[in-house]
Amino acid sequence: MAAPTGGMPGLNSLGAAEAMSVAQALSLPAESYGNDPNVEMVWAMKAYQHAEVYFNLISSVEPRHLKLTRMDDVIYTAFRGDFPELRIDVLDPEDLKSPAAKEKWRPFCMKFENEVEDFNYGTLVRMDSSREYTEENTIFATRIQFYAIEIARNREGINDVVFQHRAGKPVQ
Template sequence: MAQPFDADNADNLEDIEKQFAVKAVAQAETYWGLLEKIPGSKLKLTKHDDDIVEQVLEAFPEFKEPKNVALINEGEMKSVSGKAKWRAFCEKFNEIEDYNFGTLLRSSVSDYYTQEGTIFVVRIQFYAIELLRNKYGLNDWIVQK
């Protein structure tokens, strides 16, 4: 009989991690390329955008303030309480393809993707934060640069 998978104690396989990293970087480059051509406030990322925005604002009312999505604190996001809140939010979107796939998120809306300023998150977290950044016009500077 197969043992249940224990993610907390699973080994990391270097080749698989590299493949995930390549896909995450490609996604980040594609998104940045879009932001260079189209103001974020005019972008639609998924067919679930409105639902994602509604649900993230319900789960994280502090995100109603643009300054609270402009700069994301990785420590808070990945704290025990932060993980619990995000996990509950993320599971609402398991019908979205690759909703839990690793993705890169800029910690600051005013910066490019950099090694120091990038957080590894799951895709639905990326959508939630970037959709709000776009809604608030916080990414529109990129197309104007």
């Protein structure tokens, strides 16, 4: 499989000094910026870069063996305890974005506020786990939601299809 398509222009064109400037800007509190479109673009580029790295990882290494954080076991147990029936192979946006879903996700996310670095950063998640990141197959979520869903996808064998496709094995 190819890397995510429809990439962010300009991300690869940043020089070292510009990249350091972006990194410093991203470390400031969000309140410092208001709704600055340049900051939003930098956040989008950072989220895309994270998605690209992750997809390349699950395409290259058998996902069942991946460890995404030092807290994978805790995250997985809490996730399946709070969301035992959540379908993760193909996500329903309502399960992440509806008012009722947000009320259920908020306490889950807050469990990791002091445990997982950048737990509430914006991150891209694939809607259909068998497909790569595209504009149509992507939803914006918090980093801890990404970890919860992707750790579960990896442990439950759902991401195997991505690795198998890349390895040339038949997809089941």
